[in-house]
Amino acid sequence: MISAQSSIGFSPLVAVxxxxxxxxxxxxALATLAIVGPSRLAAACGSGSDRLREAAPYLGLLAVxxxxxxxxxxxGPEVSWALGWNATGVIYAIEGNFVQHVQSLATPALTAVLSTVYLSGYVFLLTFPFVAYFAAADERPLKLTAVTYAANYAIGLTCYVLFISYGPRNLLPGQVESLLYSTYPQTQILTGEVNVNTNVFPSLHxxxxxSAAAIAIRTRETYPAWAVVAxxxxxxxxxSTMYLGIHWGTDVVAGVVLGVGSVAFGDWLVGRRSADA
Known part of the structure; x- marks a missing residue:
C-alpha cells in the first residue's frame, strides 16, 4: 500500500x-516471470533487435x-479558458450526485486498495503489455499497443484543451471527498505534476x-492469465477514479468509448501499414 509518510532523506515527490x-x-517482475516466463523472454531477447526495428515506427509515434x-x-489551460467551453455543469446535470453514492461504499481498507490500484496498478497495467508483446511470436500486438496508447493521449489531450471540466471533488467539496488526498496527502505532489484540475473529461485512466484490457483479451490464446488480470x-x-472523487461517471463512460475506439483506430492503422509493406 502507499505509505502515508515520506521517506527520510528524499524530497516528497521523489519519495512518492x-x-x-x-x-x-x-x-x-512477478507478472513477467509468471505470465511471460523466462524461456519465452530469453528467446525474444535473442531476436530483440529485429523486433524493436519492426516496431520502431509505432513506438516512435507514441514517443512523439x-x-x-x-x-x-x-x-492547454490557457487555451481552455480562452475558449471558455466549460462542460462541468453539463456533466453534473447528467449524473448529479452519482459519485457521492459511489463514495457511500467507502471504508479505510477499500480506500487503501483502490488508491494503490489507481497509482501503482495503473502503471503496471500500461507497462506490462510492452514486455509481454515484445516476447510474443506475433509482433502485431506490440504495434497495436503503441498506436492505441498514442490515439488515447492525442484525443484525450484535444478534449482537455477544448473543454474545461472540474472533477466532483472540486465542484462538490462538501459532498464528495477527495479520498486519495485525504488519506495519502503526499500523493497530491505527484498528481499535481501530471494533472490539472480542469482536465477530467474524458478519464484517460x-x-x-x-485499451490495455481489450488488447489483452485479443491475445488471450497467447497469455490467457493476462486477459483475466488486465x-x-x-x-x-x-x-477507483470515481470512488476516489477524481472523475465523474460521465468521464468514465467517455473513457470506455475512447479506449475501445482507440483500439479500433490502432487496428486500422497497423493493418493498413502491414498491407502496404
Missing part, C-alpha cells in the same frame, strides 16, 4: 514516485505524442486501461 513505481515494478502531450499540457484491473482502475 519511488513508492508508486516500486509497487508497479514488483508487479511487473507523449512529448507533444507534455508540452501542450503546459499551455479509464480509456488507457480499457480485465479485472481495468475495471478496478475505472471504479
Amino acid at each position: 514516485l519511488a513508492r508508486v513505481l516500486g509497487g508497479a515494478a514488483v508487479a511487473l 505524442v507523449l512529448l507533444v502531450n507534455k508540452v501542450a499540457r503546459g499551455v 479509464t480509456s488507457l486501461s480499457v 480485465s479485472v484491473l481495468a475495471a478496478a482502475v475505472a471504479f
Whole structure:
C-alpha cells in the first residue's frame, strides 16, 4: 500500500514516485516471470533487435505524442479558458450526485486498495503489455499497443484543451471527498505534476486501461492469465477514479468509448501499414 509518510532523506515527490513505481515494478517482475516466463523472454531477447526495428515506427509515434502531450499540457489551460467551453455543469446535470453514492461504499481498507490500484496498478497495467508483446511470436500486438496508447493521449489531450471540466471533488467539496488526498496527502505532489484540475473529461485512466484490457483479451490464446488480470484491473482502475472523487461517471463512460475506439483506430492503422509493406 502507499505509505502515508515520506521517506527520510528524499524530497516528497521523489519519495512518492519511488513508492508508486516500486509497487508497479514488483508487479511487473512477478507478472513477467509468471505470465511471460523466462524461456519465452530469453528467446525474444535473442531476436530483440529485429523486433524493436519492426516496431520502431509505432513506438516512435507514441514517443512523439507523449512529448507533444507534455508540452501542450503546459499551455492547454490557457487555451481552455480562452475558449471558455466549460462542460462541468453539463456533466453534473447528467449524473448529479452519482459519485457521492459511489463514495457511500467507502471504508479505510477499500480506500487503501483502490488508491494503490489507481497509482501503482495503473502503471503496471500500461507497462506490462510492452514486455509481454515484445516476447510474443506475433509482433502485431506490440504495434497495436503503441498506436492505441498514442490515439488515447492525442484525443484525450484535444478534449482537455477544448473543454474545461472540474472533477466532483472540486465542484462538490462538501459532498464528495477527495479520498486519495485525504488519506495519502503526499500523493497530491505527484498528481499535481501530471494533472490539472480542469482536465477530467474524458478519464484517460479509464480509456488507457480499457485499451490495455481489450488488447489483452485479443491475445488471450497467447497469455490467457493476462486477459483475466488486465480485465479485472481495468475495471478496478475505472471504479477507483470515481470512488476516489477524481472523475465523474460521465468521464468514465467517455473513457470506455475512447479506449475501445482507440483500439479500433490502432487496428486500422497497423493493418493498413502491414498491407502496404
